[in-house]
Amino acid sequence: GENVEQHPSTLSVQEGDSAVIKCTYSDSASNYFPWYKQELGKRPQLIIDIRSNVGEKKDQRIAVTLNKTAKHFSLHITETQPEDSAVYFCAASIGQAGTALIFGKGTTLSVSS
Amino acid sequence: GAGVSQSPSNKVTEKGKDVELRCDPISGHTALYWYRQSLGQGLEFLIYFQGNSAPDKSGLPSDRFSAERTGGSVSTLTIQRTQQEDSAVYLCASSLVQRTVGTEAFFGQGTRLTVV
Numbered sequence: 001g002e003n004v005e006q007h008p009s010t011l012s013v014q015e016g017d018s019a020v021i022k023c024t025y026s027d028s029a030s031n032y033f034p035w036y037k038q039e040l041g042k043r044p045q046l047i048i049d050i051r052s053n054v055g056e057k058k059d060q061r062i063a064v065t066l067n068k069t070a071k072h073f074s075l076h077i078t079e080t081q082p083e084d085s086a087v088y089f090c091a092a093s094i095g096q097a098g099t100a101l102i103f104g105k106g107t108t109l110s111v112s113s
Numbered sequence: 114g115a116g117v118s119q120s121p122s123n124k125v126t127e128k129g130k131d132v133e134l135r136c137d138p139i140s141g142h143t144a145l146y147w148y149r150q151s152l153g154q155g156l157e158f159l160i161y162f163q164g165n166s167a168p169d170k171s172g173l174p175s176d177r178f179s180a181e182r183t184g185g186s187v188s189t190l191t192i193q194r195t196q197q198e199d200s201a202v203y204l205c206a207s208s209l210v211q212r213t214v215g216t217e218a219f220f221g222q223g224t225r226l227t228v229v
Binding site: 032104 | 169206217
């Protein structure tokens with residue numbers, strides 16, 4: 001079936017460094033790519049998303065890039081802070097309905113001060 | 114309601130019993146998803162509803178799992194003859210689908226199921 005691969009599974013950075021998380025997807029019909037952040041004991045929440053007609057999107061310290069040809073997209077966090085520590089999930093919309101969201105397995109980001 | 118609501122928030126059940134988990138999506142959201150998250154693991158896709166129909170049931174782990182949605186609103190996930198490996202947090206999410214374009218999914222707080 002359709003799937004989303006996410007790397008790395010864990011990422012440790014120093015405060016102020018950049019962090020990059022990469023995902024690939026298999027369904028060429030995917031048109032929506034959200035990123036979710038899940039803090040310990042909490043529900044996943046959307047932090048940024050991108051649609052298939054856009055190559056890049058930025059929101060303050062967070063940016064997402066999409067390469068439709070290669071079927072991969074990435075999350076970039078600049079000037080990381082300890083409060084960025086969490087599990088990050090990428091997702092892609094799949095299926096004939098084009099809207100079912102399949103998630104990657106997550107990246108545990110640890111930012112040390 | 115203001116957000117996606119799931120009940121119960123915690124459920125402890127004996128192995129072999131059936132359980133029902135409930136999800137109340139955001140009013141007006143036509144798409145509803147169920148995911149399973151085991152301790153420290155990712156979001157395992159179970160099933161997706163568009164209105165009352167489920168175009169994608171590919172993630173249901175076995176025939177002990179079933180889900181339904183009535184009136185385009187509330188959904189229940191039923192696990193029959195529970196096993197210890199069913200222990201996990203079951204997350205429900207809903208989204209306002211516009212034709213075939215994906216949109217943000219909002220998650221409930223989850224139901225933590227423990228099978229003893």
